Amino acid sequence: MKRALCPGTFDPMTNGHLxxxxxxxxxxxxVIVAVALSPDKGGGPLFTIDERxxxxxxxxxxxxxxxxxxFDSLLVDLARELxxxxxxxxxxxxTDFEREFQMAQLNYRLDRAVExxxxxxxxxxxxxxxxxxxxxxxxxxxxxxxxxxxxxxRLVDRLRKGR
Ligand code: PNS
Numbered sequence: 001m002k003r004a005l006c007p008g009t010f011d012p013m014t015n016g017h018l019x020x021x022x023x024x025x026x027x028x029x030x031v032i033v034a035v036a037l038s039p040d041k042g043g044g045p046l047f048t049i050d051e052r053x054x055x056x057x058x059x060x061x062x063x064x065x066x067x068x069x070x071f072d073s074l075l076v077d078l079a080r081e082l083x084x085x086x087x088x089x090x091x092x093x094x095t096d097f098e099r100e101f102q103m104a105q106l107n108y109r110l111d112r113a114v115e116x117x118x119x120x121x122x123x124x125x126x127x128x129x130x131x132x133x134x135x136x137x138x139x140x141x142x143x144x145x146x147x148x149x150x151x152x153x154r155l156v157d158r159l160r161k162g163r
Contacts, residue, residue: 004086007034007075010052011045012151016125020090023119030065037072059148076111091118092126
């Protein structure tokens with residue numbers, strides 16, 4: 001039984017995240033999407049941890065072997081706790097590389113039994129990020145097709161009411 005973690009802040013999840021999760025689910029027997037509390041990231045997440053988990057649960061409901069859970073610990077500790085042998089992350093343009101490389105090195109240092117693996121983003125999602133989605137939506141632009149429809153609705157709703 002090969003189990004992998006797909007970690008991230010997912011504020012909010014995008015179709016790029018979903019593509020990586022789907023592709024990881026095709027490789028591993030079980031994929032656990034691990035949603036980090038990340039209270040300090042970018043001035044605090046727009047969506048609560050419960051909202052971010054709920055978005056992902058709805059979007060991955062059709063995928064056998066995929067589950068979603070929140071976490072607020074070291075990723076390698078979660079991997080050990082859940083008996084996951086791999087951390088799977090999406091890799092977009094070169095801009096991702098340095099940060100991802102740093103995290104992979106640090107995680108390797110913390111626990112050599114957990115492998116970090118990257119799945120390269122497809123061209124459609126190469127430049128897609130949660131921050132870009134929020135910025136577009138904040139200025140009234142459409143992010144339809146970049147995030148699942150249920151996330152799009154909640155995003156528009158949240159931004160209309162203000163943070
Ligand atoms: O969505 P992101 O910003 O790429 O996700 C980053 C995340 C949540 C995977 C990373 O910050 C993380 O693993 N946080 C848990 C704390 C931890 O283990 N830190 C050490 C590795 S740098």
